[in-house]
Amino acid sequence: MxxxxxxxxxxxxxxxxxxxxxxxxxxxxxxxxxxxxxxxxxxxxxxxxxxxxxxxxxxxxxxxxxxxxxxxxxxxxxxxxxxxxxxxxxxxxxxxxxxxxxxxxxxxxxxxxxxxxxxxxxxxxxxxxxxxxxxxxxxxxxxxxxxxxxxxxxxxxxxxxxxxxxxxxxxxxxxxxxxxxxxxxxxxMTREAEGFILNRLQGVLLMEAWRLVEQGLATAEDVDKTVSQGLGLRWAFMGPFETIDLNAPGGVADYARRLGGLYQSIAASTDQHRTWDEPLIATVEAQRRAVLPAAELSARSAWRDRRLMALALHKREMEAADMKEESR
Structure with missing residues (x-):
């Protein structure tokens, strides 16, 4: 070796x-x-x-x-x-x-x-x-x-x-x-599990995102906005456990005791995971193409990469500032 x-x-x-x-x-x-x-x-x-x-x-x-x-x-x-x-x-x-x-x-x-x-x-x-x-x-x-x-x-x-x-x-x-x-x-990971960490986490979010659209509770655009203008802002520099650790006065245990019942209730009401069938796919496709025509997908991908570059640069600068502050 x-x-x-x-x-x-x-x-x-x-x-x-x-x-x-x-x-x-x-x-x-x-x-x-x-x-x-x-x-x-x-x-x-x-x-x-x-x-x-x-x-x-x-x-x-x-x-x-x-x-x-x-x-x-x-x-x-x-x-x-x-x-x-x-x-x-x-x-x-x-x-x-x-x-x-x-x-x-x-x-x-x-x-x-x-x-x-x-x-x-x-x-x-x-x-x-x-x-x-x-x-x-x-x-x-x-x-x-x-x-x-x-x-x-x-x-x-x-x-x-x-x-x-x-x-x-x-x-x-x-x-x-x-x-x-x-x-x-x-x-x-300590051992194999299908989807690993990233796609298991992403899969849960995607399952609920499709469900919200399927049940007519929200549009695909508003689901995306909820993440990009809400959850995603915190998730750019904190994970889910640190997020909730900072969202209750007593930390993660306090958060779990305050809101655990709510999440258990939500989970119980969504325990059936349906296949994304063709009618549902067509609905989301139509909503997405109304926002972004298929011909513009490549240009939007390039836009995404530019945003990721800017975010990567920002995070590098912030990490350097944090290290400088900690060394004082």
Whole structure:
């Protein structure tokens, strides 16, 4: 097993990014921005080259808002590998970001296992499929886990680390150290659960959001506004437990005793989770397209990324101010 301290501190450690769509490209920016050499590989001809060009564009956007310096130097650290073996040669870590399908990931893991080095870790960007479903058959399985980001990872630093039953503790510690070194914010699950942390939390909110529209209690626009202009403002810098800890005079226990009954009543009234059927999907689609025509989706996505860049810069400045205040 790799020496974790020396491996994660090694600025020359190579990273292999396998699967170069939006998530894989985002990961490449994370690692290259931190000073690491990145090899891109994609089985689709020309995909890695297109991804590298997109990375250059994104780095220019990040420079424009003050989030990176010398984008050309960062871009130069990202190269396209001729083969999977070439990408993995000497790699400290592999970030797999291929299609979210068990059969695709299983086949790729067999290919990786055939050429992987004896100390290389493998993290999957899987958003809900546990590593146990696609790594059981490979010899390197003790060095495999899920490392799931929020997209784009270079703007949203959270990374969910989810071990399979056979993932070695040293692997989790090593990948956590690497993620911290490159500026990400890792969180760990003790064992696999479908959806992990992020999508289990998001899933509950989405289920209730669809229900509110389905029952005619609110429009999709007003549900979105409730989050963006309400809950989301606090959630940009606090999680749900800290939020309620600060929302009652006596802290979290006081909040739970005051409002626990209300939430229990709400839960009891919404214990049936219906499928999002086609009529409901059509209703929400119509409401969304009335606000944002389909032709404007791409432009709105770019707007979202600019807002995330501004928020990332603000949070960086506020964290620096907090650290300065604490050091006094």
């Amino acid at each position: 790799a020496n974790i301290t020396s491996a994660t501190a090694n600025a020359d450690g190579r990273i292999a990014v396998v699967g170069t769509g939006l998530v894989g490209s985002g990961w490449a920016i994370v690692f290259a921005r931190a000073g690491l050499a990145v090899s891109l590989y994609d089985a689709v001809p020309g995909a890695a080259e297109r991804a590298r060009a997109l990375i250059g564009e994104r780095l220019g956007d990040l420079e424009a808002v003050g989030l990176v310096e010398d984008p050309a130097a960062i871009h130069a650290r990202v190269v396209v590998a001729d083969s999977l073996a070439d990408a993995l040669s000497g790699a400290l870590y592999v970030q797999e970001s291929v299609l979210e399908r068990v059969d695709v990931k299983t086949a790729l893991m067999s290919e990786i296992d055939a050429v992987i080095g004896p100390e290389t870790w493998v993290g999957s960007s899987s958003s809900g499929i546990g590593a146990s479903l696609f790594t059981a058959h490979v010899a390197c399985r003790a060095r495999c886990l899920v490392a799931h980001p929020l997209n784009p990872p270079y703007l949203a630093p959270i990374v969910e680390l989810v071990p399979a039953p056979w993932t070695a503790p040293e692997t989790v510690r090593g990948v956590r150290g690497l993620m911290e070194r490159v500026g990400q914010s890792p969180v760990e």
